[in-house]
Each structure stands twice: as C-alpha cells, then as structure tokens.
Amino acid sequence: MAEQRIATRADDYAQWYQDICHHAELAEAAGVVRGCMVIRPHGFAIWEKMQADLDRRFKATGHKNACFPLLIPMSFINKEAEHVEGFAPELAIVTRAGGKELEEPYAIRPTSETIIGHFFAKWIDSWRDLPLLINQWANVMRWELRTRLFLRTGEFLWQEGHTAHANPEESKEEVVRMLQVYRDFCHEIMAMPVIRGIKTESERFAGAVETRCIEALMQDGKALQAGTSHDLGQNFGKAFDVTFQNQDGERDFVWQTSWGVSTRLVGALVMSHSDDDGLVVPPRLAPIHVAIVPIFRKDEERVAVVEAAHRVAAELRDDGLTVEVDDRDDMRPGAKYFEWERKGVPVRLEIGPRDLQENAVMAKMRVAELDERGRAVKLKLPMEGIGIAVGELLDTFQKELFDRAQARLDESTVLIDSWDDFESTFADGKSRFVYAHWDGTAETEAAIKAETKATIRCIPYAEDAPEGVGEPGTCIKSGKPSAQRVLFARNY
RNA sequence: CGGGGCGUGGCUCAGCUUGGUAGAGCGCUGCGUUCGGGUCGCAGAGGUCGGAGGUUCGAAUCCUCUCGCCCCGACCA
Known part of the structure; x- marks a missing residue:
C-alpha cells in the first residue's frame, strides 16, 4: 500500500x-x-x-x-x-x-x-x-x-x-x-x-x-x-x-x-x-461502521485487550453494525488510525489496558473537533451499553454530516443581480450556486455559458431555493423580463 | 477531438538535456525491537524502463508511430 x-x-x-x-x-x-x-x-x-x-x-x-x-x-x-x-x-x-x-x-x-x-x-x-x-x-x-x-x-x-x-x-x-x-x-x-x-x-x-x-x-x-x-x-x-x-x-x-x-x-x-485526511462516509453507506484498535504493550495485555475488542465487536455486530477488529501486530496504533480514517470509517474505538481498568473504551469520530492542543477529541464510553452508545454516535454523525453539507450549500449560495458580480463569481474557474434572472431564451443561456462557463443547472423548485427566487425580475445578461431566478453553476 | 503534462519494481518518483543494458523512498519477505496519532535496526526479494519500429557498435535516454493516464478546453443525462 x-x-x-x-x-x-x-x-x-x-x-x-x-x-x-x-x-x-x-x-x-x-x-x-x-x-x-x-x-x-x-x-x-x-x-x-x-x-x-x-x-x-x-x-x-x-x-x-x-x-x-x-x-x-x-x-x-x-x-x-x-x-x-x-x-x-x-x-x-x-x-x-x-x-x-x-x-x-x-x-x-x-x-x-x-x-x-x-x-x-x-x-x-x-x-x-x-x-x-x-x-x-x-x-x-x-x-x-x-x-x-x-x-x-x-x-x-x-x-x-x-x-x-x-x-x-x-x-x-x-x-x-x-x-x-x-x-x-x-x-x-x-x-x-x-x-x-x-x-x-x-x-x-x-x-x-x-x-x-x-x-x-x-x-x-x-x-x-x-x-x-x-x-x-x-x-x-x-x-x-x-x-x-x-x-x-x-x-x-x-x-x-x-x-x-x-x-x-x-x-x-x-x-x-471527504476531507484532506481521506474519505468520509455517512454511517448509512459505510461498508465498515466501526474499526476497533486494540492497544497493548506486553503479551499479557495483548491477550486481554484483544479479547475485549472481540467482545465489543460481537455486541456491535448483534446490533447490525459491520465491525473490524484491527489486531494486526505488525502495525502501530497510529498507523492503523490513519488507515481507517483514509477509508472513511465513521467510528474508531480504541481499547487499551487503561480502558480495561476503567471498564471503558475510547471513541474517535471520523470528523472530530480538535482540542486546544490541536488533537482530535476522543470520547470515553462505558463498556456497559456500548452498543447503544455507538448507535447513537452513528446516528448523530449521519445528521452532522448532513448539517455540515447543508451549511456548506447555504454558504455557497448567492442571489446575484449584476452582470459584473456574476462574472466575477465564476472568474478563474471558481463556482458557487448562483440564483439569477434569465430571460428564458437558449441564446442568452448559451451566451452566459460561453462567457462564464456557468450553465443553468435547473429551474429550481421554489421550496428548495432561497426566498425570492420565484419572483419576476430582469435578465442578468439581456435585461429582458424574467419570470423567476434560475440556478447557475459550473458543473461536472 | 485541440492544447499541455506524464508513462521507469506493488506505490510515488529520480535518471533522459551531454546514449555505455537501472536508482531512491515507501511498501513487501524474514528476524529482532516496538505498540494510547504514520517505531527502529539488520538481512532480503522484486523492474529491462507502456508498446512497436527506427538511428547507433551500443537506447530508459535520440527520432517516428501507437496505446494509456492526468489537467485545461470542446463535447457530454
């Protein structure tokens, strides 16, 4: 690899x-x-x-x-x-x-x-x-x-x-x-x-x-x-x-x-x-929901920790989750962390001697807050009821990913009324979701595409678009009457 | 299809300008050491340089053609 x-x-x-x-x-x-x-x-x-x-x-x-x-x-x-x-x-x-x-x-x-x-x-x-x-x-x-x-x-x-x-x-x-x-x-x-x-x-x-x-x-x-x-x-x-x-x-x-x-x-x-660390997959599509990384130093620790990891895995599998116990002994934990994160596994559980003593496991979400020292925040979960706790983490994560994507969509969405603003929005290969007025003709559509590479992605449903998008106005390019705003963007 | 970049061990690349039959890092194998955010050491395996043709005593290096990949464009649910 x-x-x-x-x-x-x-x-x-x-x-x-x-x-x-x-x-x-x-x-x-x-x-x-x-x-x-x-x-x-x-x-x-x-x-x-x-x-x-x-x-x-x-x-x-x-x-x-x-x-x-x-x-x-x-x-x-x-x-x-x-x-x-x-x-x-x-x-x-x-x-x-x-x-x-x-x-x-x-x-x-x-x-x-x-x-x-x-x-x-x-x-x-x-x-x-x-x-x-x-x-x-x-x-x-x-x-x-x-x-x-x-x-x-x-x-x-x-x-x-x-x-x-x-x-x-x-x-x-x-x-x-x-x-x-x-x-x-x-x-x-x-x-x-x-x-x-x-x-x-x-x-x-x-x-x-x-x-x-x-x-x-x-x-x-x-x-x-x-x-x-x-x-x-x-x-x-x-x-x-x-x-x-x-x-x-x-x-x-x-x-x-x-x-x-x-x-x-x-x-x-x-x-x-996904982010710069690798793939991010929402739990409902994740091929692997949970990766468990056992942490150990000595052989006797290893036995106990790996056994606990498999016990937790079995409980999570009972709840319908797909779980990998990463008990490879030729790899350090840090290397395993990076690998599972690259592959987008939503939750990683770490189980080490300290956790066994406290009857707990450490959980790290694929997308996590950073603490004041810039390190990913990990959660301590009691071993008791681990299945329910992980299930809740996954549900929350699924929702957070949607909210994050929705926030990104909102931030990247603009209503534009001047041609100058329109052009600069799409200058230098940039793109956003731009709602602007269009006169309804293929000629204007083509002219806008030729000048900015932006195309009309769709005439949006009113309930999916920002307020005011359905109101009439004048075409951003031709100045002719427009029935409503349409969605412009560069596209794949 | 036009413009540009690229193709060398599993991966990422150096070597090519100034031809002399291959290097690095990672990965891999073995042993040991390590193991809470990419361990370290020793030993080892592995490529004929995308393909074809040409120039040459000699080609990864030069030329021609060809296949494929990436980027930009054109094109495209």
Missing part, C-alpha cells in the same frame, strides 16, 4: 479527488480499457449499499426489476430522431460476432429507452396493462472524450426506471414521484442536500419533453447532477409504436418516463463529505 500524502483540496482539488479514490481504494482507472474504471471492493461496497436502499424505495413505489439486452440493434437507436442525435457520437458499436460481420450492427447500450420501448410495444395492449413500472440495474457504455473516476466513465453502473402510463397526468406524477425518491435518498442516506428542479430545453435529455433533476453542490463550488427523471411524453411511444386501447375503446400511444442514478453518486459522496 502506498503511503503517499493526499493532496489538499485548497492546493489541487482535482488531484485531491483522485487521491481520495486511490487512498480509500474506491476505484482506479482500468488503463487497459480506455476511459473505464475498476471499482474496487471498498468502493463497490458503498455502491451496493446505495443500490440496496434505492431498490427498496423503487419496490415500495410499485416498480419491478427486469433486465434487457446489453446490445441494441442500431435500427432501434435510429428510430427516435433527437435520441440518435444525442447519443450517436458516444456509441460503441459491435460489428463482428461469431467470427463474421453482423448483418446489422449492435450498439452497446448507452441507455435503454429504445429496446425497452420495443418490448413495451409487445407487452402493452390495454389500459389494463398500465401503468407498467419497470426498473433495470445495469451497466451502460458511453464513449466519453474526457473521463474522471465515477463522475464520467466510459462504462458505468446505474439503474434506469422505465414506465408507461395511460395519460400524461399519471406520467407526470411518476416523474415527480421518482425525483422525490432520489431527493429523499440523497438527504436521508447520502447526507447530501440537493436542489430539485427542471432542466432548460438545451440541457434536456435527448428525446424527452421535460427533464427534472437533482443538483448537488461539491466542495469546490461546482454542481453535480445527481439524478434525473424524464417525462418522455409520447415520443418513444410513437417511435416504437407502443399503443394501448383506452377505456373509450380508442387506440393511443402510451406516455412514458425514464429516470436514473448511477455510480456517479459515489463521486458525489466523495466530494460532499
């Missing part, structure tokens, strides 16, 4: 991000496959926890999992005009198989609207077949020109929900509902506050009539789109002839939705909570 330093966020944010991925053993560039990554066990464990919770939420909202082919006939992709245009440049295409040229090439799925549309057409006949609520956990491939671990990789893991409905009201409800599911997941599980909103036309998903999204603030002030929920209207229904007979006996095309989150969320997690 390398023992190099982690770059600081202040010195080199991009390097820091890479260092976290490396030191916490989340992932590494595959190298042998361009733009693709290997998700290592510790990173994958976080993704599995995300999956488990999201899957539960999808099922609770009536969705069923299914799995469609990885390869999609090119003709399918070509059926929806905007969809082709949006995805054609980043397709990887299979032209040979079984030792000969294929009659029709297959695209490796960049997303599955088309092939799922094909099967929806087979499965749906009557209004009684609707709504059809399907989710797929899968890998997809998009040949991106510039990749970054988790944030944008050639291949990534995700879930894609695909639903079909009998009328536009129901599909709209679905779009809103699933965005809410994502929002709740981000808040409750990832401890990451997000802003819900609607994408402008130019940021919309290729083939959708409306795209909703959740946008999260990263520690460098940039925005990360953490999830999307698309109202596809009848676009794919028409392209794939997905029709049904309604209650009046008339044939109509279904109204569809699609929605997804990906392994990008792991990147969002890193950039929401």
Whole structure:
C-alpha cells in the first residue's frame, strides 16, 4: 500500500479527488480499457449499499426489476430522431460476432429507452396493462472524450426506471414521484442536500419533453447532477409504436418516463463529505461502521485487550453494525488510525489496558473537533451499553454530516443581480450556486455559458431555493423580463 | 477531438538535456525491537524502463508511430 500524502483540496482539488479514490481504494482507472474504471471492493461496497436502499424505495413505489439486452440493434437507436442525435457520437458499436460481420450492427447500450420501448410495444395492449413500472440495474457504455473516476466513465453502473402510463397526468406524477425518491435518498442516506428542479430545453435529455433533476453542490463550488427523471411524453411511444386501447375503446400511444442514478453518486459522496485526511462516509453507506484498535504493550495485555475488542465487536455486530477488529501486530496504533480514517470509517474505538481498568473504551469520530492542543477529541464510553452508545454516535454523525453539507450549500449560495458580480463569481474557474434572472431564451443561456462557463443547472423548485427566487425580475445578461431566478453553476 | 503534462519494481518518483543494458523512498519477505496519532535496526526479494519500429557498435535516454493516464478546453443525462 502506498503511503503517499493526499493532496489538499485548497492546493489541487482535482488531484485531491483522485487521491481520495486511490487512498480509500474506491476505484482506479482500468488503463487497459480506455476511459473505464475498476471499482474496487471498498468502493463497490458503498455502491451496493446505495443500490440496496434505492431498490427498496423503487419496490415500495410499485416498480419491478427486469433486465434487457446489453446490445441494441442500431435500427432501434435510429428510430427516435433527437435520441440518435444525442447519443450517436458516444456509441460503441459491435460489428463482428461469431467470427463474421453482423448483418446489422449492435450498439452497446448507452441507455435503454429504445429496446425497452420495443418490448413495451409487445407487452402493452390495454389500459389494463398500465401503468407498467419497470426498473433495470445495469451497466451502460458511453464513449466519453474526457473521463474522471465515477463522475464520467466510459462504462458505468446505474439503474434506469422505465414506465408507461395511460395519460400524461399519471406520467407526470411518476416523474415527480421518482425525483422525490432520489431527493429523499440523497438527504436521508447520502447526507447530501440537493436542489430539485427542471432542466432548460438545451440541457434536456435527448428525446424527452421535460427533464427534472437533482443538483448537488461539491466542495469546490461546482454542481453535480445527481439524478434525473424524464417525462418522455409520447415520443418513444410513437417511435416504437407502443399503443394501448383506452377505456373509450380508442387506440393511443402510451406516455412514458425514464429516470436514473448511477455510480456517479459515489463521486458525489466523495466530494460532499471527504476531507484532506481521506474519505468520509455517512454511517448509512459505510461498508465498515466501526474499526476497533486494540492497544497493548506486553503479551499479557495483548491477550486481554484483544479479547475485549472481540467482545465489543460481537455486541456491535448483534446490533447490525459491520465491525473490524484491527489486531494486526505488525502495525502501530497510529498507523492503523490513519488507515481507517483514509477509508472513511465513521467510528474508531480504541481499547487499551487503561480502558480495561476503567471498564471503558475510547471513541474517535471520523470528523472530530480538535482540542486546544490541536488533537482530535476522543470520547470515553462505558463498556456497559456500548452498543447503544455507538448507535447513537452513528446516528448523530449521519445528521452532522448532513448539517455540515447543508451549511456548506447555504454558504455557497448567492442571489446575484449584476452582470459584473456574476462574472466575477465564476472568474478563474471558481463556482458557487448562483440564483439569477434569465430571460428564458437558449441564446442568452448559451451566451452566459460561453462567457462564464456557468450553465443553468435547473429551474429550481421554489421550496428548495432561497426566498425570492420565484419572483419576476430582469435578465442578468439581456435585461429582458424574467419570470423567476434560475440556478447557475459550473458543473461536472 | 485541440492544447499541455506524464508513462521507469506493488506505490510515488529520480535518471533522459551531454546514449555505455537501472536508482531512491515507501511498501513487501524474514528476524529482532516496538505498540494510547504514520517505531527502529539488520538481512532480503522484486523492474529491462507502456508498446512497436527506427538511428547507433551500443537506447530508459535520440527520432517516428501507437496505446494509456492526468489537467485545461470542446463535447457530454
């Protein structure tokens, strides 16, 4: 294991991000496959926890999992005009198989609207077949020109929900509902506050009539789109002839939705909570909740201390926690501390001879206050009731991480009314969450992007944005009337 | 895809300008010593320098091509 330093966020944010991925053993560039990554066990464990919770939420909202082919006939992709245009440049295409040229090439799925549309057409006949609520956990491939671990990789893991409905009201409800599911997941599980909103036309998903999204603030002030929920209207229904007979006996095309989150969320997690000491993971996603480090000097101490450590571990495991007893004897405690902190374990317990005497253990939270001498504060917990105490620490920590992220979001959020202020906010690669007026035109949006690199992340939900954002005004760039402020930021 | 940087033991890098077939630190193995915030000592294993081609008596060092990684940009749910 390398023992190099982690770059600081202040010195080199991009390097820091890479260092976290490396030191916490989340992932590494595959190298042998361009733009693709290997998700290592510790990173994958976080993704599995995300999956488990999201899957539960999808099922609770009536969705069923299914799995469609990885390869999609090119003709399918070509059926929806905007969809082709949006995805054609980043397709990887299979032209040979079984030792000969294929009659029709297959695209490796960049997303599955088309092939799922094909099967929806087979499965749906009557209004009684609707709504059809399907989710797929899968890998997809998009040949991106510039990749970054988790944030944008050639291949990534995700879930894609695909639903079909009998009328536009129901599909709209679905779009809103699933965005809410994502929002709740981000808040409750990832401890990451997000802003819900609607994408402008130019940021919309290729083939959708409306795209909703959740946008999260990263520690460098940039925005990360953490999830999307698309109202596809009848676009794919028409392209794939997905029709049904309604209650009046008339044939109509279904109204569809699609929605997804990906392994990008792991990147969002890193950039929401981690610090210059390494990864920080909220307890609800932590692959390891507690690391116990036994402290000893002599052999007889060692026996007693390690035995106590395992006893505590057993009690915590009974409470459903994942616990590591770090009884490696070729490593000093300090080195172990650094290792577990790099990997983002929320709580570390230290048990030494002194603690045994006092029938207590020392606890150190992954993010801790410093005392007057600049050392991390440790808590003394009685051995009696240790399970309850640690459970409370984890609950508190989960909440503190959210509060910390929310405070960071609040601090980084500004309302701006002058173009000069707007430009300087985004000067020199800087970014914040800026609410400003916009005249609603794609031209102005493009002009602002060209001059400042800031894009409209979304037209926010009123309840997620600061007060006054919903009021009319004049466009910061053109001076024309604006219905409300929109969220600007640089983005990943 | 444009501009820039880089690719040398597991990791991070030095060596390259001024060609002479490889070095350091960390990690790893063994023994001992240590162990409440990155122990110390001794002994040892491990690379042919991303790949291909060329120049040369001789290439990690020079040239060409190529693959990959990182940064900026363009592009992109």
